[in-house]
Amino acid sequence: MAKEKKKPASKTARPADLAKRLLARFGPEDRVLVLIAADPDALASSLALKRLLWRRVANVTIANVNQISRPDNLAMTRLLNIPLVQLNKVDLSAFSKKVMVDSQPHHNTAFEGIKVDVVIDHHPVGEVANNCGFCDIRPRYGATSSIMTEYIRGAGIKPSSRLATALVYGIKTDTYSFGRSSQLEDVQAFQYLFPKANHSVLRKIEFSEMRLKDLALLHLALDRFVVRKHSMYVHLGEVSSPDNLxxxxxxxxxVDSVDTCAVSGVHQERLVVILRNAGYRINAGRLAEEAFGEFGPAGGHKSMARAEIPLAAIKKICKDTAEESLSRFVMRRLAKAAGPQKNTSAKK
Ligand SMILES: [Mn+2]
Structure with a gap:
């Protein structure tokens, strides 16, 4: 009986056996704390674990270490009714078992010193995780939600549409809609869950890109933007976070005819320029570097880039830091940087 205890959760074990071994670690008296760093994959995985333990333990509490701020995550927790408590408000001694999903103890300083009994994750294996009783880490997988789907199926549970919706979104988010780091297992989990998900709720979560308070800035942007051929630009003045840009x-x-856009604003004495590009001709990273590299950190890749210019660094060029001067500065620098690119390709 004792020998079974040290055995690590094998990657090749059958889902049914794994689920059995996982559930064997819990008893009806257990008060279980699930620790997560809340993102769609972690939220879905915690919901799956709660379902696995339903009627098998006294209670399950999901605690997140971070403050949720992304609009899609907020919509997900609200619409799928995922009960969360903030980890720093939790009395750890009130729980007999601690489980970590989609994270490992070394991922967050707030996890330090917490002895976890179970870890299920898909990030590269860290040392501490290996010391826990039941450890199932599969770095090959695109999402922990895919691993949890195997547990759900292995335990013979038919997921509710709420759980299926959460897991589908978890897989989609972590694999960038199968654009990268996904495996056959992720596809199989997705195929299984997809018909069971609530697609209008899923679409609503995916479309949740803004908070209500962000609409004022959108209003300003729609009021001020300029278009030149397939490019769009707006300067938004002082913003509370570069995320708004x-x-x-x-x-x-x-907008169908827009391939490239730039949005700038001022945050903490810095002029922040966000570039987005979906066309073939322009490289956003190179454009940011050429236009703003001499003033501050600037760069990115083909489709996304950003520059952060200390206002002090452009004092000599801009006559002041009025919105109009900054707007003109950004437009001029971008036009100049984009110009030679066209010429070199035309010279050929
Ligand atoms: Mn994940």
Whole structure:
């Protein structure tokens, strides 16, 4: 009986056996704490674990270490009714078992010193995780949601549409809709879950890109934008977070005739420029570097780039830091940087 304890959760074990071994670690008296760093994959995985333990333990509490701020994550927790508590408000001694999904103890300083009994994850294996009683880490997988789907199926559970929706979104998010780091197992889990998901809820979660308070800035952007051929630009003045500039840039790319866009604003004495590009001709990273590299950190890749210029660095060029001066500065630098690219290809 004792020999079974040390055995690591094998990657080749059958899902049914694995599920059995996982569930054998819990008893009806257990008060279980599930620790997560809340993102769609972690949220879905915690919901799956809660389902696996349903009627097998006294209770399950899901605690997130981070503050959720992304609109899609907020919509997901609200619409799928995922009960969460903040980890720093939790009395750890009130729980007899601690489980970590989609994370490992070394991922977050807030996890330090917490002895976990079970870890199920898909990130590269860290040392601490190996010391826990039941450890199933499969770095090959694109999402922990895919692993959890195997547990659900292995345990003979038919997932509710709420759980299926969560897991589908978890897999989609972590694999960038199978654009990268996905495996056959992720596809198989997705295929199984897809018909069971609620697609209008799923679409609503995916479309949740803004908070209500962000609409004021969108209003300003729609009021001010300029279009030149297939490019769009707007300067938004002082913003509370550069993330707001990203939202507007992503929104502009929804316009069919717009391939490239730039959105700028001021945050903490820095002029932040966000570039987005979906066309073939332009390389956003190179454009950012050429236009703004001499003033501050600037770069990125073909489709996304950003520059952060200390306002002090452009003092000599801009006569002041009024919105109009900054807007003109960004437009001029971008036009100049984009110019020679066209010429070199035409010279040939
Ligand atoms: Mn994940």
């Amino acid at each position: 990203v939202q507007i840039a992503d929104f502009f790319l929804r």
